Amino acid sequence: MKVSPARKAAYDILLKIEAEKAFSSVLLPKYAENLQERDRSLLYALVLGVLRRQLLLDRYIKELTKGKKLDTEVILILRLGLFQIMFMTKIPGHSIVNEAVLLTGTARKSSAKGLVNAVLRNALRKLPELSYTDDIERLSIEGSMPEWLVRRWIDQFGIEKTTSIINAFNEPPVTAFRLTRKALLSAERREGITQAVLNEASASEILPGAFTTPRITPDLRRLSDEGFIYFQDIGSQMIASTVSLKAHQSFLDLCAAPGGKAAMAAAQSDKNAGIMVAAELHGSRVRFLKQNCELQGAENIRVVQLDAEHPLPFPERSFDVVLVDAPCSGTGTIGSNPEIRYFLESSDIYDLQRKQREILHQASNVVKPGGRLLYSTCSLEREENEDLIRTFMTENDDFSLVSPNLPEIFLTVEGNGRIFPDTGPYEGFCIFELRRRN
Incomplete structure (x- = not known):
């Protein structure tokens, strides 16, 4: 056998x-x-x-x-x-x-x-009975979360919220997707694909244009392979939805691979939007980014290779909207990437913070007066989010923090967006919208 x-x-x-x-x-x-x-x-x-x-x-x-x-x-x-x-x-x-x-x-x-x-x-x-020395060990073992992460989250969010987050991470996530620019280009095509999608999935109640499904059916897989739908977490889609380019506005997406946010921005922005640029560091990711954008019908995005930790090859103050979806610890995505909880070490968070700070600095140099700088991570950690932005604001008094265009339940008293994985079928994300003064 x-x-x-x-x-x-x-x-x-x-x-x-x-x-x-x-x-x-x-x-x-x-x-x-x-x-x-x-x-x-x-x-x-x-x-x-x-x-x-x-x-x-x-x-x-x-x-x-x-x-x-x-x-x-x-x-x-x-x-x-x-x-x-x-x-x-x-x-x-x-x-x-x-x-x-x-x-x-x-x-x-x-x-x-x-x-x-x-x-x-x-x-x-019969399974043996397990015993624990304290609540932290119990939560760590029963939730299969390393103790250092449990302690860190309890310090940040309290034990009840931490328990809720861990429980959410250990449930099979709902799969989310959206229609691509390719599907939206003609009303007839959009209507036909939307009807096909609704036979397999449900429209999101929180984000227009998003869909969720408990499983990826063969029909959905075919629509994805043909470039008519794109699988993307609702939290990630919410961040892309804040780009919202008006006529003639230019856009730069740094750290753009695999291209979901840039392609969604292209699909949802004004048809007369200006130049759109998506950038990545490594050649293999640049190629994948380009292929992904083209598959979704977002050929209007110019894909470039650059190192976002160094001065950017663009004139200063030349983009209306700049998105920094920064490389991060990814602790908000542990539900769909469960192994990262075992790979991550506490020192990684501080190493990443240094990288994020430099990328944010370089990005800020190319934001026009009156333009917007969007900073996001899929991390739950304050060091990679609120603490980093607080330092940036102290050092850059020509930027002000404004609330991003998100449903009110995701806005914090500090003025940024925070999406927790226990509040719905989402991964954990943070987003900050900074506006350069005229």
Whole structure:
């Protein structure tokens, strides 16, 4: 007998993530490409589910094996088996155990077959009770969130909000998308695609033009491949919606890959908007950015390669709107990128803050008098958001902070936008709108 294709692919992906710090968002589409629809759904559920529950699964493995030292391959197989036992209860227990034992052989760890069989059968009978030293350890293990992040968020948001955020991160996210410029160019095409989309998804109640769906169907995947829809989190779409170019206004998007915000800005701005430029640092990302914009019908965007931490190759004060969607810790996207919680270290946040500060400085130099500088991150951390902007405002008195054009529930008393992942089907984002005085 052979192990099921979905479980073998899930094991291979988890091994790459463990060994190479690879990203599930990159690996999953590649491995899913040659799978049947049913196996594809199982693959996504297994990989993302194990990553979201990893610390909890590991604590149970430790209890069930009495702390025995295990090879990485065996740990991954036990994680997969335990996750199915605990969270995929429709799968028969004997099938879970049999598949795990087969997978152990496929992974060339046949000597561990007996251990895998015994551990999972014991788990099927009864899971051990877990004990914790304090609430922080409990929240860390049960929410599978590193303790340093739990402590940091409790300091920022309090324990109730932190618990709510972690719970939201560990639920399967809703998939969001929008129609592209290509779909919107003709009224007839727009109407036909909108009707097709509404057969598969629901219109967002919070953001006009956005749609959500519990799963990506073959029809939605086809519309995406053809460039008529673009999968993009609603929080990300909200940030792009604030660009809103008027006639003849120019736009620069720094750190623009993969191009979702720039392409959305092109789709929603005045048809007589001025020059639109999207920039990226690395050649591979520049090529991907260009292809993505072209696929969505946003050929009016000029794609350039540059280093945003150095003086920009544009005249000073030459753009009406500049968007800095800064490289960040990504802690607001842990729901859809669950592995980053295990890759991130506290020192990374301060290293990123230095990079963000320099990019913001360079971006500010090319904003016209009366123009807007939009700064956003998909981070929850104040150091990358409020603290950074406070320092910038102290050093640049010709800019003033104005409230971005967002629904009121996302506006803070400090005057910026904050989208939390526990308030709806969104990732976590921050956005600040700064206006240069005339």
